[in-house]
Amino acid sequence: MKSTPEQINPQVQWLEITDANTEQRLDNFLISYLKGVPKTRIYRMVRKGEVRVNKGRVDVSYKLVLGDIVRIPPVRVAEKNADNIIVQPTLKYSLENHILFEDDGFIVLNKPSGFAVHGGSGISSGVIEALRQIRPQQKFLELVHRLDKETSGCLLIAKKRSILKILHELFRGSDIRKTYLALLVGQFQRKKQLVDVPLLKHANNDLERMVTVSQAGKSAETLFTRLQKYQDVTLVQAAPKTGRTHQIRVHAAWLGHPIVGDDRYGDNETNKAFKKRGYKRLFLHAEQLQFAHPVTGQALHFTAPLPDDLKALLDHEKPL
Structure with missing residues (x-):
């Protein structure tokens, strides 16, 4: 090597x-x-x-x-560039076919599940590195926000630093509305429920990010809206009002209804049952993004279609 x-x-x-x-x-x-x-x-x-x-x-x-x-102290720096980072061919292909919108300032991507948004922590490359390889002529490409590796759906990528700053300001001011689809374990009884409990981020011995409900944490709010009850699970829309790490996953688990397929905060027995049926991923999909265009001010609304594997899972459930 x-x-x-x-x-x-x-x-x-x-x-x-x-x-x-x-x-x-x-x-x-x-x-x-x-x-x-x-x-x-x-x-x-x-x-x-x-x-x-x-x-x-x-x-x-x-x-x-x-x-x-x-x-910044003296530090050993590995000389890397986009050309010598190894990116999975399947990721490149997926990205080329999953762009929902693009203009001079930003890209809205329907991120496939199973791909990290960036390299690091044992991951050689992710979505942003792949995009830089696909588009070497594009001098600036940066993530506006993040999605977990197993989460699919709408992901914003800036093509200009000026646009990145504006979009960050929109996120900080809660002027970007994000909604997710999640399949929760059990019967979610309320039509709507706002969860307002603080979250504390820390790392375990493997430097793996973990989040827990704690009064010492930062404020976090998620509105859950029931969409469809099934025999053993419930499809909900989750609208986070804040953007904490793993927020929807931890809030769902705190309610006693963890997300199906969540190996970190979920229900092991339920996950095992779904794996026996061939379903192995987190059922969390960033379905919609709504915000004003950072230059024109035009109202924008993007929707990422539910992936085929999630559709197939719902098709096999019995609605109530």
């Missing part, structure tokens, strides 16, 4: 934050700036205080402010 060339920046760097990176999370800024450095190394540098902002320690979730001075 050909080794990846490396270079070492022997000096501490002091970077002043400009308009282009204002309001960006520190971890996202570092991941973008230190291309080739593993995410685990970046998070460790922040945790140990090797990375500082205005000479002080900060959390990886810190939002950068215009004029902030970021200290």
Whole structure:
């Protein structure tokens, strides 16, 4: 195997934050700036205080402010580019055939289940790396938000930094409406239910992200609307009013109705039963995105069709 060339920046760097990176999370800024450095190394540098902002320690979730001075320690950087990242051919093919909308500023993609949105944590590449390979002439391609690996559906990708900033502002102001389809274990009795419980994000010993309901966490709200009751499961629409990690999955589990196929927060016995029937994925689909166009202000509404495997599962359930 050909080794990846490396270079070492022997000096501490002091970077002043400009308009282009204002309001960006520190971890996202570092991941973008230190291309080739593993995410685990970046998070460790922040945790140990090797990375500082205005000479002080900060959390990886810190939002950068215009004029902030970021200290970056000497670090070994693997010289990577889009050409030498190995991307699965099936992912490239899927992306080319799953674009719902595209203009000069952004892309709306119907992300297939089973593909991460970006590489890292043992994953060599994801959706964004594949897009950069497919479109080498496109100088800027960045994720506007994220979806879990097993979640399918609407994913926004910016083609300009100016558009990325506007879309981030829309997300922060709750001006982008996202709705999901989820199949919950058991009978969901209420027609509508708003879950408003805080969520705390942490990592286990394998650096795997975990989220729990905790008063020490951040506020999180999800509105669940019952769409169809089946014999043992219920199809719901989930509309998150906040954008916390694993929010819908944890809120559903907290209600006592975890999502079918959720290996992290779900019901093991139910998951085993569905796997015996050949169904092995998380039933969570980002069905709709609604927001104003970042340039024209036109109202936009995108819908990602339910994937065939999810349709097939519902077709085999008995509606009540």
